[in-house]
Amino acid sequence: MTEKKHNADVLVIGAGIAGIEASLMLSKADRKVHLVEKTSYTGGTTIKFEEVFSNMECSTCMVAPIQQELLQDKNINLLTLAEVEEVKGSFGDFTIKVSKKARYVDMVNCIGCNACFEPCPVSLKNEFEEGLSERKAIYVPCAGALPNVPMIDTENCIRFKGKKCTACQEACMFEAIDYNQKDEKLELKVGAIIVATGFNIFDSKKLPKYGYGKFDDVYSALEFERLYASNGPTEGKIILKNGNAPKSAAIVHCVGRDEKGYCSSVCCMYSLKFNHYLKTKIPEIEISEFYTDLCIPGKSHQKFYEKMKETKVNMIRASEIEITKHGKEMAVKYNNGSGKKNTLSVDMVILAPAIQPSDTASKLAKTLGINLDEYGFFQEENLEGSSVLSSKPGIFIAGCAQGAKNIQDSVSQATAAVGKILSSS
Amino acid sequence: MAEKFEPRIVGFLCNWCSYAGADLAGTSKLKVPSSLTPIRVMCSSRIDPVLVETAFLQGADGVLVAGCHPGDCHYGEGNYYARRRFAILKKVVEGLGLESDRLRLSWVSASEGQRFADVVNEFNEKIKKMGPSTIKEKKSL
Amino acid sequence: MERKIGVYICECGPNIAEKIDIDKVIDAISSSEDVTVAEKFKLLCSADGKKFLEEQIKKHNLTHFVVAACSPKEHEKTFMEVSENSGINPYLFQLANIREQCAWITEDKDEATKKAIRMIKAAIGRVRYHSSLDKKEIDSNPDVLVIGGGIAGIEASLQLASPDRKVYLVEKASSLGGLVTNFEKNFLGMKPISDFIDKKIQDVKHNENIKIFTDTEVEEAIGFFGNFEIKLKNPDEEIESIGFNVGAIVLATGSKLFDPKIIPEYGYGKIDNVLTSLEFEKMNKDGKISLKNGKTPKSVAIIHCVGRDEKGYCSEICCMYSLKFARYLKDKIPQVKVTNFYSDLCIPGKTHQKFYEQTKAKNVDMVRFSDIEIAKNKDQMTLEYKDEKGGKKSLLADMIILSPAVEPSIDASKMAEITGISQDEEGFYEEAHEKINPVSTSTEGIYIIGCAQGPKNITDTLVQSEAAAGKILSSLVPGRKIEPEVKTSEISESFCIGCKTCLSVCSYGAITFDETKKVSVVNEVICRGCGNCVAACPSGAASIKHFKFNQIYQEVKEAIK
Numbered sequence A: 001m002t003e004k005k006h007n008a009d010v011l012v013i014g015a016g017i018a019g020i021e022a023s024l025m026l027s028k029a030d031r032k033v034h035l036v037e038k039t040s041y042t043g044g045t046t047i048k049f050e051e052v053f054s055n056m057e058c059s060t061c062m063v064a065p066i067q068q069e070l071l072q073d074k075n076i077n078l079l080t081l082a083e084v085e086e087v088k089g090s091f092g093d094f095t096i097k098v099s100k101k102a103r104y105v106d107m108v109n110c111i112g113c114n115a116c117f118e119p120c121p122v123s124l125k126n127e128f129e130e131g132l133s134e135r136k137a138i139y140v141p142c143a144g145a146l147p148n149v150p151m152i153d154t155e156n157c158i159r160f161k162g163k164k165c166t167a168c169q170e171a172c173m174f175e176a177i178d179y180n181q182k183d184e185k186l187e188l189k190v191g192a193i194i195v196a197t198g199f200n201i202f203d204s205k206k207l208p209k210y211g212y213g214k215f216d217d218v219y220s221a222l223e224f225e226r227l228y229a230s231n232g233p234t235e236g237k238i239i240l241k242n243g244n245a246p247k248s249a250a251i252v253h254c255v256g257r258d259e260k261g262y263c264s265s266v267c268c269m270y271s272l273k274f275n276h277y278l279k280t281k282i283p284e285i286e287i288s289e290f291y292t293d294l295c296i297p298g299k300s301h302q303k304f305y306e307k308m309k310e311t312k313v314n315m316i317r318a319s320e321i322e323i324t325k326h327g328k329e330m331a332v333k334y335n336n337g338s339g340k341k342n343t344l345s346v347d348m349v350i351l352a353p354a355i356q357p358s359d360t361a362s363k364l365a366k367t368l369g370i371n372l373d374e375y376g377f378f379q380e381e382n383l384e385g386s387s388v389l390s391s392k393p394g395i396f397i398a399g400c401a402q403g404a405k406n407i408q409d410s411v412s413q414a415t416a417a418v419g420k421i422l423s424s425s
Numbered sequence B: 001m002a003e004k005f006e007p008r009i010v011g012f013l014c015n016w017c018s019y020a021g022a023d024l025a026g027t028s029k030l031k032v033p034s035s036l037t038p039i040r041v042m043c044s045s046r047i048d049p050v051l052v053e054t055a056f057l058q059g060a061d062g063v064l065v066a067g068c069h070p071g072d073c074h075y076g077e078g079n080y081y082a083r084r085r086f087a088i089l090k091k092v093v094e095g096l097g098l099e100s101d102r103l104r105l106s107w108v109s110a111s112e113g114q115r116f117a118d119v120v121n122e123f124n125e126k127i128k129k130m131g132p133s134t135i136k137e138k139k140s141l
Numbered sequence C: 001m002e003r004k005i006g007v008y009i010c011e012c013g014p015n016i017a018e019k020i021d022i023d024k025v026i027d028a029i030s031s032s033e034d035v036t037v038a039e040k041f042k043l044l045c046s047a048d049g050k051k052f053l054e055e056q057i058k059k060h061n062l063t064h065f066v067v068a069a070c071s072p073k074e075h076e077k078t079f080m081e082v083s084e085n086s087g088i089n090p091y092l093f094q095l096a097n098i099r100e101q102c103a104w105i106t107e108d109k110d111e112a113t114k115k116a117i118r119m120i121k122a123a124i125g126r127v128r129y130h131s132s133l134d135k136k137e138i139d140s141n142p143d144v145l146v147i148g149g150g151i152a153g154i155e156a157s158l159q160l161a162s163p164d165r166k167v168y169l170v171e172k173a174s175s176l177g178g179l180v181t182n183f184e185k186n187f188l189g190m191k192p193i194s195d196f197i198d199k200k201i202q203d204v205k206h207n208e209n210i211k212i213f214t215d216t217e218v219e220e221a222i223g224f225f226g227n228f229e230i231k232l233k234n235p236d237e238e239i240e241s242i243g244f245n246v247g248a249i250v251l252a253t254g255s256k257l258f259d260p261k262i263i264p265e266y267g268y269g270k271i272d273n274v275l276t277s278l279e280f281e282k283m284n285k286d287g288k289i290s291l292k293n294g295k296t297p298k299s300v301a302i303i304h305c306v307g308r309d310e311k312g313y314c315s316e317i318c319c320m321y322s323l324k325f326a327r328y329l330k331d332k333i334p335q336v337k338v339t340n341f342y343s344d345l346c347i348p349g350k351t352h353q354k355f356y357e358q359t360k361a362k363n364v365d366m367v368r369f370s371d372i373e374i375a376k377n378k379d380q381m382t383l384e385y386k387d388e389k390g391g392k393k394s395l396l397a398d399m400i401i402l403s404p405a406v407e408p409s410i411d412a413s414k415m416a417e418i419t420g421i422s423q424d425e426e427g428f429y430e431e432a433h434e435k436i437n438p439v440s441t442s443t444e445g446i447y448i449i450g451c452a453q454g455p456k457n458i459t460d461t462l463v464q465s466e467a468a469a470g471k472i473l474s475s476l477v478p479g480r481k482i483e484p485e486v487k488t489s490e491i492s493e494s495f496c497i498g499c500k501t502c503l504s505v506c507s508y509g510a511i512t513f514d515e516t517k518k519v520s521v522v523n524e525v526i527c528r529g530c531g532n533c534v535a536a537c538p539s540g541a542a543s544i545k546h547f548k549f550n551q552i553y554q555e556v557k558e559a560i561k
Helices: A017-028 A059-072 A167-171 A221-228 A267-281 A301-309 A361-368 A407-424 B018-027 B049-057 B078-095 B113-130 B134-140 C022-030 C047-060 C072-085 C099-103 C109-128 C151-160 C178-182 C193-206 C277-286 C318-332 C352-360 C412-419 C458-475 C501-505 C532-536 C549-560
Strands: A010-013 A033-036 A076-079 A082-090 A093-100 A123-125 A134-136 A184-190 A192-195 A199-201 A218-220 A248-255 A286-291 A314-317 A319-326 A329-335 A341-346 A348-353 A355-357 A395-397 B009-014 B036-041 B062-067 B103-107 C005-010 C035-041 C064-069 C093-097 C144-147 C167-170 C210-213 C217-224 C227-233 C242-246 C248-251 C255-257 C274-276 C299-306 C337-342 C365-368 C370-377 C380-386 C392-397 C399-404 C406-408 C446-448 C489-491 C511-514 C519-522 C542-544
Touching: A010 A017, A010 A184, A017 A033, A017 A059, A017 A076, A017 A407, A017 C458, A033 A082, A033 A093, A059 A076, A082 A361, A093 A192, A192 A361, A192 A407, A218 A221, A221 A267, A221 A348, A248 A267, A248 A319, A248 A341, A267 A286, A267 A301, A267 A348, A286 A329, A395 A407, A407 C151, A407 C458, B009 B018, B009 B113, B009 C549, B018 B036, B018 B062, B018 B113, B018 C072, B018 C099, B036 B113, B036 C109, B036 C549, B049 B062, B049 B078, B049 C549, B062 B078, B062 B113, B078 B103, B078 C532, B103 B113, C005 C022, C005 C047, C005 C109, C022 C035, C022 C109, C035 C047, C047 C064, C047 C072, C064 C072, C064 C109, C072 C093, C093 C099, C093 C109, C099 C109, C109 C549, C144 C151, C144 C217, C151 C167, C151 C178, C151 C193, C151 C248, C151 C458, C178 C193, C178 C277, C193 C210, C217 C412, C227 C248, C248 C412, C248 C458, C274 C277, C277 C318, C277 C399, C299 C318, C299 C380, C299 C392, C318 C337, C318 C352, C318 C399, C446 C458, C489 C519, C489 C532, C501 C511, C501 C532, C532 C542
Parallel strands: A010 A033, A010 A192, A033 A076, A192 A395, A218 A348, A248 A286, A248 A348, A286 A314, B009 B036, B009 B062, B062 B103, C005 C035, C005 C064, C064 C093, C144 C167, C144 C248, C167 C210, C248 C446, C274 C399, C299 C337, C299 C399, C337 C365
Antiparallel strands: A082 A093, A093 A184, A123 A134, A199 A355, A319 A329, A329 A341, C217 C227, C227 C242, C255 C406, C370 C380, C380 C392, C489 C542, C511 C519
């Protein structure tokens, strides 16, 4: 009887911070990695942040070196615009079918000069910038995106909708644009799989009392991150929809917490980070943070909170929050700690919505044959044991795909998943 | 005949943050004065008085040292040392008979292309106002 | 040997060609006698471009080469590989960034051309002073020392041990298991912990690749990644220390609780039946929750956040285990009145809120409080506190359980000193990077896990154990040599005046002092090449390979022309 050989290669699904760290570590151990990412870029949600808590380090500076390392690593086969369609087999011997959408831009020829954007006649809202600015049908999501190669959005490109247009191709001096590229179907053989598909945020429109989508200047956390970002739609200027700088802002924690039934663990900290953002750009601004229970575990987090308190931020324990319009401004109606009703006028409201599983989680769970928990996150095999083991041997989970957590814990899980793989195969 | 003064500024940029920020200014096609010639070092803590002195003695009109923001240094604390040395470096510049403002220390992160452009533009204007370094004039006599 | 420098300018399509007069540049740089050839090419990073360069190097017998193109961050590695493939040491190469930092930022073609000439001449000047640098390879020992035999150390040992890799697990107490052996249940699933921890301990004991030392402490740990020399204090003091070598060290020294005696208002140590959480865990595990007089408590108060203000951080696990205590009590003494006093309920984690709600449903009173004071009241105690609305309230209780802050273990400082790693203000070991490198330290090869790194629950501790194992398994491979940084610092013995300034500025502890020769010595394996010591050295004895003064000086000279 021949012993089945255990395949040493690994499939990592998701090229966010967890997926990138896992891939780099596996490569260091001389493992071949197939890194499948559904978008056109690496870095996930982390690259949307300008700074991270608790030392307000520049997020790009933190991530860019490892993204570069990833792109130049010979052991890592990065497949962007790709999704896992089928998984067969078991630990040591999985056969994966991946569908890869065509980028229509040659990744070797393209040098990232961006000359193809300007002539494109199509303009639409940029999803990466949370709709706060526009992009073309041929685009990179943001300045500094890696890989620095654009993609053609065939749903909006007029050529792909039947019209004659070769504007981008004519502008390219490197013969990098290739309309004849085809979507591909790939088959990969790996021994283990790491699921690092990240998260989405709760849609605050589901709770009309917060005024999201109704009032101009109610922003969700990721929209605000882009507003502050130096490579964002306003190059970091914090301005209201009317172009003025806000004089006062309310940051509302726990949006959707009751609906989801869990605390998303990072929102109190990033809400305090937002206070820092606002005070940095607009020192005179008045900020009120509306919270229920301040959740700031971690040896360095309370220090940051104390530092923020020194900026005279108004910390208000509140319930029954409602955002209403009040002339030109908005008003936050709430019950304070003593149960008294109060109203506060503000120019700008920032919501901290719950973190929820990525949209693709449910489909991916079925494809992989692993369980989701009652919240839709990938379920760990055993609540008391290691949280990186899924319900199926050989498939590991890391980062927010397993549950809301901060970057440190996501990286720990990614590293742990690699540890598990290296120690068992 | 007064020739138009074209400053010569030496820019010591740290590999991890400010050099990347300068690259981003390039990728974003921002306008940055050509008076600054970038020189890459691994960390702003590499910059010692001899390098700064040498630059000025060679006739530099300005020297810019750019590193990571405090707390972000790739090597942990290198930029803190750069910051501390800067105070002494200013005295070195004065010792050469030059205005201490001809030496500048700035923090530029990898995502701050615009900031890099702004810093260099502003520094360039300042140097233009100050005029050529007196050391350069002595050399050309 | 005669120097033959080849200079190649990339047109990068129109990106450089349209912004810079490349022919003018070639004219300007060709005048130097050691510039054997200066040519342009459409796209040097392409397959054709690389082939062209390799052919050129061979054709002209070049000894050094310069490429003027895009940023080193894009293609320095590419062209260094071309060098290597063509027989030139990859460090005899320099890249001039005339795209991002010249062509793309300069409007005027004339100015851009002049700047490009300066930058390329600077690169040529610099490369003349480059030295060949070779990759270093050193043997490494794949074995690991794990300090601390609690759940963190046990899990790390199990993940790491293999026939190729011995693990030395050192525990100062007489038995393994650490703090969790005192708990009846784990708050996540409320399942008995003993099954879990007993099995882990058995696994460790039966693992022939794990050598366990109990009643033992680490005395010395000297060396560097791949080569640490360890000495253990022999429990039998008659016999000399136990010594062995390892390649990596994992610190899993755990935690202890803040001493509530420091806050007299809690009455701990003064009033009977005021217990710490650990004392209550032990009492519960032993099978009977009772007061000092042997009676069963009728009203129990559990106070969260004890010592939080004094310590300045939230210990993350206390709210959850305090709820667990409420469950212990309600399960074992159904009629008992349980009141949890908390300030901010800290229950992150997807199952934690459900756990909280289910606990509350067992008729547990949750009271948000501030300013609590405990006084003896005959057989009972009175708790006086301010409630959420600020009103003064009081409660009578038979038993009070305090949930104190989690601190690093009493040995943390000693271990930090022995291994040379740093601690934060609170005594927790400091990680290399708060976000993306939480289990490494700034000393390569030394890792920190569990509560020694920061307060955390059992699941997160297991993750860190596995993470440290992952780090070690991927970087310390049996039989594989370690390749440390090439561009390291070196200190000239003749010029070193022995002032030790360099030692004090090195963040990595890469410099040691040779007491015999009275000079500083750089450990090239640990050095990361930042250059701080070079700038700090008052005698010019320190220099950094590839970033030497005379190399940078050449760039400065040209930058000013």
